[in-house]
Amino acid sequence: MLDYDQEAQRYDATRGGEPRAQAAADAVLGLVPHGAHTLLDLACGTGLVTRRLTRPALRPIGVDRATGMLRTAAPRLSGAAFQADARQLPFANGTFDAVTAVWLLHLLDDAEPVVAEAARVLRPGGVFVTTVDKAAAHLVGSDVCALVAPHGSRRPPPDATARITSIATEHGLRPHGSATFVGHGQGRVPARLAREVRAGRIYARGGEELASRLEALPAPEAPRPDPTYTLLAFTA
Numbered sequence: 001m002l003d004y005d006q007e008a009q010r011y012d013a014t015r016g017g018e019p020r021a022q023a024a025a026d027a028v029l030g031l032v033p034h035g036a037h038t039l040l041d042l043a044c045g046t047g048l049v050t051r052r053l054t055r056p057a058l059r060p061i062g063v064d065r066a067t068g069m070l071r072t073a074a075p076r077l078s079g080a081a082f083q084a085d086a087r088q089l090p091f092a093n094g095t096f097d098a099v100t101a102v103w104l105l106h107l108l109d110d111a112e113p114v115v116a117e118a119a120r121v122l123r124p125g126g127v128f129v130t131t132v133d134k135a136a137a138h139l140v141g142s143d144v145c146a147l148v149a150p151h152g153s154r155r156p157p158p159d160a161t162a163r164i165t166s167i168a169t170e171h172g173l174r175p176h177g178s179a180t181f182v183g184h185g186q187g188r189v190p191a192r193l194a195r196e197v198r199a200g201r202i203y204a205r206g207g208e209e210l211a212s213r214l215e216a217l218p219a220p221e222a223p224r225p226d227p228t229y230t231l232l233a234f235t236a
Contacts, residue, residue, distance in 0.1 A: 018048070019184035019185060020182075020183055020184040020185055020186065021048040021049045021052060022052060023181040023182055023183075023184055024049050024102055024181055024229070025049050025052030025053055026052075026181065027179040027180065027181035027231055028049075028053060028100055028102065028129050028179075028231060029052075029053060029055070030179055031127065031129045031176070031177055031178075031179055031231060031233040032053075032058070032097075032098045032100075032127055032129065033097070033098075033125075033127060034055070035097070036055075036058055036097035036098045036126075036127070037057050037058060037059065037097055038058075038059060038061070038095070038096045038097045038098070039053055039058055039059065039060045039061070039096060039097065039098040039099070039100065040060075040061050040062075040063065040089075040091070040095075040096045040098070040099045040100070040121065041053060041060055041061070041062045041063070041099075041100045041101075041102070042063060042086040042099065042100065042101040042104055042114065042118070043063070043064055043065075043086055043101065043102075043103075043104040043107075044062025044063060044064050044069070044073050044077075044081060045064060045066075045069045045073065046069055046072040046073050046076070047062055047072060047073030047074075047076035047077050047081060048076070049102055050062040050073065050076070050077055050081075051076045051077055053100065059080070060077065060080065061077070061080045061081070061082070062077050062080065062081040062082070063081070063082050063083070063084040063086065063089070064081070064083065064084075065083065065084070065085055065086075067083065070082075070083055086101070086104065086113075086114045086117060086118075087113035087114055087117060088113075088117065089117045089120075089121055091121045092121070093120055093121065094121070094122065094123040094124065094126075095121045095123070096121050096122055096123065096126060097122075097123060097126050097127070098122075098126060098127050098128075098129065099118040099121060099122055099126070099127075099128045099129070100128075100129045100130070101114065101118065101128075101129070101130040101131070102130070102131050102231075103131055103134065104130070104131070105130055105131070105132065105158055105159035105164065106131070106134040106135065106157060106158060106159040108158050108159075109158065110158060111158045111159060111163065111164060111167060112167045115128070115130075115164065115167045115168055115171060115173075116167075116171050118130075119168070119171035119172055119173050119236060120171075122173075122236040123236065124236055125235065125236060126235070126236045127176055127233055127234065127235050127236075128168065128173055128233065128234045128235075128236070129231055129232070129233045129234075130159075130164065130231065130232060131159065131229055131230065131231055132159045132160065132161045132164050132230050132231070132232050133157070133159060133160060133161055133230050134157070134159055134229065135152070135153075135157050136157075137183065137227035137228055137229045137230065138186075138188060138227045140187075140224060140225045140226075140227060141225075142188065142224035142225060143190075143217050143218070143224070144188045144190055144193065144214065144217065144224050145188075145224075147210065147213055147214060147217070148193070148203055148206070148210070148214075151203040151205050151206040151210055152203070161230070161232065164232060165232070165234075168234045172236060173234035173235065173236055174234060174235050175232070175233075175234060176233040176234050176235040177232075177233045178230060178231060178232050178233065179230075179231045179233075180228050180229065180230050180231070181228070181229055181231070182226050182227075182228055182229075183226050183227040183228070183229050184226055185223075185226070186226055186227055187223035187224045187225050187226045187227070188223065188224045189220075189221060189222065189223045189224070190214040190215060190217045190219075190220040190221075190222075190224075191214070191215055191220040191221050193214050194210075194211040194212075194214040194215045194220075195211075197210050197211040197214065198211045
């Protein structure tokens with residue numbers, strides 16, 4: 001996993017910046033009931049998405065484990081950004097009208113503790129909104145997809161729709177809709193991906209051979225099509 005304290009300074013610039021954040025926030029808010037007043041954003045990162053999860057009567061709070069991320073998030077959220085582990089939240093049962101987790105569950109070995117905590121801190125009738133199937137979103141049929149497909153993880157992803165739905169149900173949450181949004185600026189760039197492979201950050205089994213083949217693709221500095229991400233909502 002990346003060191004998100006180190007990533008904080010370049011995170012927004014390398015993750016689609018403002019356009020992706022706006023698309024994500026709009027999609028999330030479309031699943032949050034208009035009567036919601038309190039919203040907790042898990043793994044809020046730099047707060048770029050979190051600060052947009054607002055309405056006249058809706059106040060977002062962000063939590064993240066990484067100190068570096070929180071340094072950026074705190075001023076964006078008027079100080080409403082706190083250090084906490086999403087698997088053990090420092091909030092009482094039934095505190096929030098909505099809990100969100102954007103681009104978090106795919107990073108975990110086991111998503112259940114996070115979903116369980118989201119369910120615990122939701123008030124009755126509250127909504128949990130999360131991204132799912134992140135890896136699958138990047139399968140856009142490009143030449144990059146064809147190259148990396150044999151090198152992906154053989155384990156089921158922790159954020160698979162069926163898995164998250166099953167966990168949510170076990171913790172008293174019921175399906176409450178879905179939405180999609182475009183990951184602006186997140187189309188794979190062969191040359192950039194090759195550098196990540198060489199650094200051992202992704203597709204480690206591919207090694208130097210995969211990195212070289214990525215660099216040999218036509219227009220290796222050109223991004224391939226943007227992914228389309230999926231959100232699921234569950235109600236307590």
